[in-house]
Amino acid sequence: MTLQVGVIGTGMIGRDHIRRLTNVVSGVEIVGVTDIDQARAAAAAPAGAEVFATPSALISSEKVEAVIICSWGPAHEEQLLACIASGKPVFCEKPLVTSESAALRVMEAEVACGRRLIQVGFMRRFDSDYRRLKAVIDGGKLGAPLMFHSVHRNASVPEGLYTSEMPLNDTLVHDADISRWLLSDEVIGVEVRAPRRSSRGGALRDPVFVLLHMASGALVDVEISVNIAYGYDIRGEVSCEAGVAALPNRPATVISDSNGIRQAIPEDWRERFIDAYDQEFREWIVAASNGTASGPSTWDGYAATLVADAALRAVVSGGFEPVNMIAKPNLYGRPAAMAAE
Ligand SMILES: NC(=O)c1ccc[n+]([C@@H]2O[C@H](COP(=O)([O-])OP(=O)(O)OC[C@H]3O[C@@H](n4cnc5c(N)ncnc54)[C@H](O)[C@@H]3O)[C@@H](O)[C@H]2O)c1
Structure with missing residues (x-):
């Protein structure tokens, strides 16, 4: 059919x-x-x-x-x-x-x-590297996850298409969602720090450093850089009680020439996440x-929306901004902190 x-x-x-x-x-x-x-x-x-x-x-x-x-x-x-x-x-x-x-x-x-x-x-939830990373964490041999370091770098974004807060209201949703899914946890609060602006980013608030506070007490730090020139680079490393699990470097042809030995980096999200x-x-x-x-x-989309909203508030307040979700409707399963999926 x-x-x-x-x-x-x-x-x-x-x-x-x-x-x-x-x-x-x-x-x-x-x-x-x-x-x-x-x-x-x-x-x-x-x-x-x-x-x-x-x-x-x-x-x-x-x-x-x-x-x-x-x-x-x-x-x-x-x-x-x-x-x-x-x-x-x-x-x-x-x-x-x-x-x-x-x-x-x-x-x-x-x-x-x-x-x-x-x-x-x-x-990202369908990416085989992220799925293997989640299987290791869920397997429990490394103990409880304590910290997740998430890096989200774009070579560039089209000029004029976005507001200055695009890294927080458009890009961060991916990192918020993958953090909730990887750690089987919910975000309860957000802090944002902005270093000096990249001269390549124009009016964009770029880069930004976001701290997600999870219900379990785990912390997630997210680097978002959307004009980093060299390519589309997504990284993730989870520090657990008894070990560390990280996304691998993407396999790519190894080129050796007069510039040295190197591997190409994906140009954008279409190439990195094609599979x-x-x-x-x-x-x-x-x-x-x-x-x-x-x-x-829809529950996951709602959660990501709240995280983005809290991040936008945190830029203004400079402090911790809570994420207050409604009770999870039965349609969407058990609360994330209890769910195995
Ligand atoms: N999952 C991902 O990694 C990923 C990557 C890129 C974009 N996106 C999302 O996909 C969506 C589209 O992004 P894009 O990069 O293709 O943008 P785009 O601007 O290239 O395309 C959007 C298209 O939607 C049309 N459109 C807008 N409003 C409409 C409406 N009310 N009715 C009918 N058509 C309408 C526009 O005319 C345009 O052709 C956005 O929500 C974006 O955040 C997701």
Whole structure:
């Protein structure tokens, strides 16, 4: 059986997902696309796919069984609510939404529906290196995790596309989510320190150093540098009671020449996480074909939104900003600190 899918938003990541769903992953067919830029949607549409005038026309179309949202964050809430109202499974690129109140509205609608419909695009959870790291931590031989050092470096970000707080409200959500997932824990508070600005970052607050306080007492430090020139470099090391577990260096061809011996670094997220994105969709297609969702949930998107909000407050206050989550609805499983998954 082939899952008939519609894609909202045919920008950079929308087109990359269309490529993978057309050429790489099986069990899926893109039957519709839409974008506020209709010409862009038409150019991205695979052969035979309909170009819909609006997201709501795509979502309500009988030919669309499941939806992929790759539009800008502020548009996600309305599109997610329409998918829930239609009872259609939906993959939503991060961020889930851009405010706590919007996250609560989406969660309320999904809980009222009685089954999970939303998977959020936190692709790191599908990366084999992160999965092996989590298996080591969950295995327990190193003892309890005490500290996690997370490094998130981009070569550059498009000039003018983001506000000065982009490292905190757009980038940090990935580190917040992977920290909660790796440590099976929740973030209860955030501090932010900003060193001198990189001259390469323009108006951006870049780099930033974020400290996440976890419910267990573990601490996570996150370096975010989004204009570091040399490449896309994601690192992670967990210090436990009886040892340390770290992401490996990515395998890459070793080049020896007059500059020395070196290995190339991924240019961007598409290259670094290419296999993770493929796996993310393989698992989404299985769940969506059964009318539901698995993987990162609305709860996880809500948590990441709260962390980003707290980080933005912490920049202003210069101190500890609490993250206060509502009680976890049963739909999303047990509280993270108790859950084995
Ligand atoms: N998981 C990841 O690693 C990752 C990486 C990049 C981007 N993203 C997320 O994916 C989303 C898209 O990012 P992008 O880099 O492709 O941006 P982009 O600007 O290249 O593309 C976004 C597209 O959505 C369209 N759009 C915006 N609002 C719309 C609406 N209301 N209805 C229909 N179309 C609309 C725009 O016209 C544009 O074509 C963002 O939420 C971003 O944070 C996630």
